[in-house]
Amino acid sequence: MLDDFHHQGAGLRSIMPATAPRVIAVTSHGDPSSELPLLWSLCASWTDLGYSVAVLDATSAESETNPGLKQLLEATYWQADAQAEQTSWVVHPAAQGFERLCNQNDDGKLPLQSLASLFHQHDVIVIFAPAAFFATFFPDSGIQPLLAVSTNEISVLTAYHALKQMLLNARLRPTIISIVSDLTRSASTLSMNKSLQDCAMTFLGHQLNTLTVHVPSADAGTSDDTKSLALRLLENAVPLYRTATVESLARSH
Amino acid sequence: MNIQRFYAPTSREALAKARLAFGEGTLILSNRPTATGVEIVATAEDVLASVDPSAAATGAAASAARRQPAKTATPSTQALVEADADQLAMSTLSFQDYVRERMLRRRHEALKEQKAEPAPAISMATSQNFNDIIQAARAEMPAPAPVPVRVAPAVKPQPAPAMPVQAVSQGIMDELHAMSELIEEKFNTLTWLGQARQHPIQSNLMLKLIRAGFSPSLSRAILEKMPEQIGATEAMRWVMDVLERNIKTDAGAQPLHEEGGIYALIGATGVGKTTTAAKLAGQCVQQYGPGSVGLITLDTYRIGAHEQLRTYGRMLGVVAHLAHDQAALQDLLGLLANKKMILIDTTGIAPRDPRKRGMLEVLDLPNVNRLLVLNAGGHGDTLDDVVTSFRSGGTQQAILSKIDEAVKLGPALDAAIRHQLLLRGVTTGQKVPEDWEPADAAKLVRLSMRAPAKSAFDPKASDLNFFFTQAAHSQPAQGRIHA
Numbered sequence: 001m002l003d004d005f006h007h008q009g010a011g012l013r014s015i016m017p018a019t020a021p022r023v024i025a026v027t028s029h030g031d032p033s034s035e036l037p038l039l040w041s042l043c044a045s046w047t048d049l050g051y052s053v054a055v056l057d058a059t060s061a062e063s064e065t066n067p068g069l070k071q072l073l074e075a076t077y078w079q080a081d082a083q084a085e086q087t088s089w090v091v092h093p094a095a096q097g098f099e100r101l102c103n104q105n106d107d108g109k110l111p112l113q114s115l116a117s118l119f120h121q122h123d124v125i126v127i128f129a130p131a132a133f134f135a136t137f138f139p140d141s142g143i144q145p146l147l148a149v150s151t152n153e154i155s156v157l158t159a160y161h162a163l164k165q166m167l168l169n170a171r172l173r174p175t176i177i178s179i180v181s182d183l184t185r186s187a188s189t190l191s192m193n194k195s196l197q198d199c200a201m202t203f204l205g206h207q208l209n210t211l212t213v214h215v216p217s218a219d220a221g222t223s224d225d226t227k228s229l230a231l232r233l234l235e236n237a238v239p240l241y242r243t244a245t246v247e248s249l250a251r252s253h
Numbered sequence: 254m255n256i257q258r259f260y261a262p263t264s265r266e267a268l269a270k271a272r273l274a275f276g277e278g279t280l281i282l283s284n285r286p287t288a289t290g291v292e293i294v295a296t297a298e299d300v301l302a303s304v305d306p307s308a309a310a311t312g313a314a315a316s317a318a319r320r321q322p323a324k325t326a327t328p329s330t331q332a333l334v335e336a337d338a339d340q341l342a343m344s345t346l347s348f349q350d351y352v353r354e355r356m357l358r359r360r361h362e363a364l365k366e367q368k369a370e371p372a373p374a375i376s377m378a379t380s381q382n383f384n385d386i387i388q389a390a391r392a393e394m395p396a397p398a399p400v401p402v403r404v405a406p407a408v409k410p411q412p413a414p415a416m417p418v419q420a421v422s423q424g425i426m427d428e429l430h431a432m433s434e435l436i437e438e439k440f441n442t443l444t445w446l447g448q449a450r451q452h453p454i455q456s457n458l459m460l461k462l463i464r465a466g467f468s469p470s471l472s473r474a475i476l477e478k479m480p481e482q483i484g485a486t487e488a489m490r491w492v493m494d495v496l497e498r499n500i501k502t503d504a505g506a507q508p509l510h511e512e513g514g515i516y517a518l519i520g521a522t523g524v525g526k527t528t529t530a531a532k533l534a535g536q537c538v539q540q541y542g543p544g545s546v547g548l549i550t551l552d553t554y555r556i557g558a559h560e561q562l563r564t565y566g567r568m569l570g571v572v573a574h575l576a577h578d579q580a581a582l583q584d585l586l587g588l589l590a591n592k593k594m595i596l597i598d599t600t601g602i603a604p605r606d607p608r609k610r611g612m613l614e615v616l617d618l619p620n621v622n623r624l625l626v627l628n629a630g631g632h633g634d635t636l637d638d639v640v641t642s643f644r645s646g647g648t649q650q651a652i653l654s655k656i657d658e659a660v661k662l663g664p665a666l667d668a669a670i671r672h673q674l675l676l677r678g679v680t681t682g683q684k685v686p687e688d689w690e691p692a693d694a695a696k697l698v699r700l701s702m703r704a705p706a707k708s709a710f711d712p713k714a715s716d717l718n719f720f721f722t723q724a725a726h727s728q729p730a731q732g733r734i735h736a
Binding site: 007008010011012013015016017019049050224227228231232234235236239 | 531535538539541542547552560563564565567568569570572573575576577583585588589683684685686687720
């Protein structure tokens with residue numbers, strides 16, 4: 001009864017901005033126990049909210065049996081082939097593809113137009129990469145990579161290292177997320193957060209604001225915290241137009 | 254008894270006739286006017302003496318004294334003899350007897366004069382007009398007559414039972430008291446209505462305003478101040494001008510999307526808060542881009558509330574956030590601090606819903622302005638209830654929604670005037686974002702006063718009295734309810 005082109009919001013089409021996927025950066029700092037569940041929850045939340053998600057995993061390399069960004073760039077692999085997944089979002093290994101893209105430019109910066117062309121049909125592009133990746137390819141871009149910290153001490157150390165890299169080398173301000181899988185351990189989470197904040201303030205001159213997010217187990221689905229975080233990340237995400245450059249990301253922020 | 258009636262054109266002539274018949278000892282018993290003159294009833298003193306022996310002696314001496322002068326009328330020797338007899342009688346009459354006789358004579362004459370007073374002019378030796386005398390007599394005569402009539406009915410009920418009279422009196426007093434109160438209550442209204450009837454232009458305008466949906470109190474307040482010497486057309490224009498001046502709008506200020514700020518749309522259920530939020534967001538995106546707007550919904554109750562706002566948001570390139578409590582809302586407001594306009598959609602709540610207080614408390618944050626969304630087609634009492642229950646400190650800003658669906662705008666404008674609402678805009682349909690207009694007082698008043706189609710709910714001129722009748726406060730008896 002309600003055609004796609006004729007409904008009460010049809011008038012919005014005239015003012016609808018050009019669709020462009022939003023780029024969200026998630027930092028990998030060697031704490032898969034906190035990073036991966038969080039990433040999973042975020043992707044599920046975005047999917048629940050009706051967004052199409054593509055994850056470019058810069059920590060995984062492509063192969064013949066596991067094609068990814070490199071094959072997409074070579075046009076020897078089609079995204080349609082990747083739809084036979086159990087999840088509602090697609091994950092592409094992208095380590096080699098990002099390297100190839102950066103080698104294409106003389107300035108060594110990531111040509112975002114290629115990404116925009118390849119993934120224009122998606123609403124959200126998640127780049128899951130180490131801190132060094134963002135520091136190298138997205139300096140002064142204004143993006144705010146997500147930095148998840150769990151309650152173990154090693155995670156705090158590696159998170160601080162990643163924070164330092166991105167803050168000092170690329171002038172990027174990550175969003176620190178304290179992961180709480182068990183609500184009874186919120187007290188230790190608070191102390192970890194305080195330690196990280198103190199170190200950042202003392203040694204890096206940066207005032208950290210952390211968010212505490214309850215990430216349930218994979219079987220429990222998404223929580224309200226992760227949904228709110230997903231929307232928050234969307235709000236701060238940068239639209240990736242086909243003419244986008246790293247510099248334009250900073251201007252659009 | 255020798256009592257005779259004498260008729261004559263005048264009382265003098267009637268008296269003369271009586272005297273001829275009875276002599277000096279004539280007693281007037283009555284006199285009355287007739288169609289042809291006067292009627293006198295007279296008799297002799299002998300008759301009176303025979304009736305009253307005590308009066309006989311005095312009367313006899315008096316009559317003898319009167320008779321004697323009458324007999325002197327006989328001439329020559331008889332007269333001489335009688336004169337000699339009188340002299341002899343007088344010579345033998347003592348002085349006391351003489352005095353006594355003279356006194357009796359005077360008394361008799363005075364008695365005669367008293368009998369002549371009811372028709373005072375009759376006994377007179379005056380030159381008064383007989384008709385005036387008769388008129389005076391007639392004026393006096395009815396006075397005594399009704400007395401026995403009046404007394405009789407007054408006397409007769411008195412011996413009747415006293416208790417029922419007291420009960421009846423008390424009941425009557427109670428009714429009179431109730432009537433007095435009723436009259437006092439309605440006096441001002443009836444006086445005003447009477448004045449309105451005397452001024453047909455006022456009456457017509459009153460009918461027009463009430464048919465447009467304005468309240469009787471507002472209509473009356475307006476028309477009471479209308480100039481008297483004014484024609485029908487000028488009166489109508491005057492009323493519309495008054496209504497326009499009393500509707501507050503942001504006509505002189507920036508529209509909402511240009512002014513910016515944080516606005517929470519509140520109101521009852523189904524008034525169009527979410528759609529209005531989408532329209533406002535569309536206005537802002539159209540002018541300042543998708544990055545200028547933040548959307549937040551607090552509506553976690555209505556099914557599809559977040560999804561609806563999110564859908565609009567996606568079309569606008571704006572993310573629609575969800576906040577469950579005040580802390581989350583405050584956090585989101587911090588996140589969206591760089592936006593030109595932040596719109597907060599809330600759950601539709603009935604005025605008497607106990608959750609209303611909690612929802613309004615969530616919005617109790619600095620710089621959060623409340624926009625009350627009112628259904629323009631709502632009933633006046635419903636709108637009053639909503640405005641009162643959602644009232645916040647300071648000037649209450651409002652949006653009239655569904656103007657296109659409202660048959661009568663009078664109730665909504667009436668509420669806006671009486672509650673001093675500041676109208677920030679009106680919605681004129683479902684389309685997003687087109688069906689939005691700035692609030693134009695003149696246009697709204699014209700819309701409200703347009704001639705509507707005939708309605709079963711429109712009063713007639715004769716029904717106007719009922720609008721000013723105070724509702725009955727008495728509760729019917731239980732039995733009547735069941736009946």
